[in-house]
Amino acid sequence: MARRAQILETALEVFASEGDRKASLRAIAERVGLTDTGVLHYFGSREELFLAVIDERDQESTAAAEGAADSLEAIVRTVRHNMGVPGLVRLYVAMTAAAPEPGHPAGPYFARRYAELRAAIRTGVAVMQEDGRARDDVDAAVLAHLLVAAVDGIQLQWLIDPSVDMAEVVDALVTMITSPAAR
Numbered sequence: 618m619a620r621r622a623q624i625l626e627t628a629l630e631v632f633a634s635e636g637d638r639k640a641s642l643r644a645i646a647e648r649v650g651l652t653d654t655g656v657l658h659y660f661g662s663r664e665e666l667f668l669a670v671i672d673e674r675d676q677e678s679t680a681a682a683e684g685a686a687d688s689l690e691a692i693v694r695t696v697r698h699n700m701g702v703p704g705l706v707r708l709y710v711a712m713t714a715a716a717p718e719p720g721h722p723a724g725p726y727f728a729r730r731y732a733e734l735r736a737a738i739r740t741g742v743a744v745m746q747e748d749g750r751a752r753d754d755v756d757a758a759v760l761a762h763l764l765v766a767a768v769d770g771i772q773l774q775w776l777i778d779p780s781v782d783m784a785e786v787v788d789a790l791v792t793m794i795t796s797p798a799a800r
Contacts, residue, residue, distance in 0.1 A: 621659040624649050628670050633702040640704070642666070664722045667712055674705045675730070687750070688741025689791045692764060697784040699772065706772050713769065735761040742794070751795050760794055 627648045631640040642663055646656045660666040681698035682691035699706050716723040738761035745751035751760075767790050768783075775781045 624656055624659055625669055625673055628666055629673050632670050632708045633704045635704050667708060668723060668726050671709055671712055674709065687745055688738050689794065692768065693784055693788050693791055696768060696787045700783055707776055710773055710776060731765065735765055738764055764790065
């Protein structure tokens with residue numbers, strides 16, 4: 618498993634700096650001293666390697682959000698972290714866009730990921746609503762959907778126009794959810 622971890626770490630570095638279009642399986646294989654086939658032995662397919670990279674990216678993003686006061690602050694911290702790894706954001710957006718294709722390996726991964734993410738945000742927002750720290754005139758599940766949609770949408774806008782400050786936009790949405798004036 619050490620070799621698989623080495624490949625994953627290398628792929629994460631390559632995707633973080635170059636994105637999915639420039640990051641070839643060959644480049645990753647060369648950096649770890651394998652052939653393309655050798656890399657695929659550990660991951661099965663290029664798409665499965667991509668999904669493993671995205672999963673690792675999610676773990677890094679989660680670590681970047683540690684210590685947040687609540688789930689909304691964690692989202693802002695995650696977005697701020699993601700601004701430092703544009704290649705991974707490109708890969709994430711590309712895999713998300715491919716996921717609805719019938720039979721695509723990313724489909725089940727993203728279905729599970731979105732369900733878990735929305736559930737975690739819904740739970741966090743519900744606690745904040747009960748404590749009076751978040752507006753309670755909109756259902757927590759709806760707010761969770763809106764937050765996930767906003768983050769995904771602002772990532773795409775940022776990739777097209779890097780002058781967009783993703784964290785600022787997401788922080789403004791969080792402020793609207795938590796602002797007493799918004800109730």
